[in-house]
Amino acid sequence: MMNAPFSSLRGSSASVDKVIAYLKACVADGRLSPGQKLVEADICNSLDLKRGPVREGLRMLAGQGVLELIPNRGAWVRKLDRQALADMVQTLACLNAGALFSAIRKNDEQMLAAQLEPIMAAMRHAKAERDYLLLTEKIENYHRAVIDLSGNPYLTYLLESLHVYHYRRSMAAELKVENWDLYLSGYEEAHEAALVRDFPKAVMAFEVHSQRLQAALAREPAVF
Numbered sequence: 001m002m003n004a005p006f007s008s009l010r011g012s013s014a015s016v017d018k019v020i021a022y023l024k025a026c027v028a029d030g031r032l033s034p035g036q037k038l039v040e041a042d043i044c045n046s047l048d049l050k051r052g053p054v055r056e057g058l059r060m061l062a063g064q065g066v067l068e069l070i071p072n073r074g075a076w077v078r079k080l081d082r083q084a085l086a087d088m089v090q091t092l093a094c095l096n097a098g099a100l101f102s103a104i105r106k107n108d109e110q111m112l113a114a115q116l117e118p119i120m121a122a123m124r125h126a127k128a129e130r131d132y133l134l135l136t137e138k139i140e141n142y143h144r145a146v147i148d149l150s151g152n153p154y155l156t157y158l159l160e161s162l163h164v165y166h167y168r169r170s171m172a173a174e175l176k177v178e179n180w181d182l183y184l185s186g187y188e189e190a191h192e193a194a195l196v197r198d199f200p201k202a203v204m205a206f207e208v209h210s211q212r213l214q215a216a217l218a219r220e221p222a223v224f
Helices: 014-029 040-047 051-063 082-106 109-128 132-150 153-161 164-174 179-195 199-217
Strands: 067-070 074-077
Touching (some): 014 051, 082 153, 082 199, 132 164
Antiparallel strands (some): 067 074
16 A cells, blocks of 8 residues: 555645545446546535535546546546557556566565465456456556565555556457457466566566567557
């Protein structure tokens, strides 16, 4: 979780924070979909707030790239195009490499397995059930666990600022069904290397996966 010193960086009121947290949760759990228009009155009623904090929350999330705000027309959940998804893949690969290095250096094999293996098992189950949105959620959890194991709160802050919950919903909608076996295989290879603290092999597996995914997003349809 994000450490307290970072909580003051945004500088917003408690009501605005409530709006932001609510809208993030709605995007993450599917109540709001990419491309969907937001209705201010509905948000006000759901949170029992006036329009001022709601509009400020919308403005802040638009500034962070989660929403699109068009004057006199309203706000929409931003739909990430393929280039934006590819850019995010590259960014997450860089962030993950740094986190993985520290996690492997600071933790023994038993601790790595205790924290990562249950998440990998959940990823396998989600793939077997063909629940690809759940799979992307578990993949996000895996990256968060690696960052937690790194012990570096700045990496946590960086991950939060990327709004990965927004990215994963767009990615789940973009990739074709046949991609997910290959998608998970990249994590399996990196995971096995991480459990034995083989950083070069783990980070190379993640890099190959990242390059494969970026290449897939450049094709129509998006396939590995």
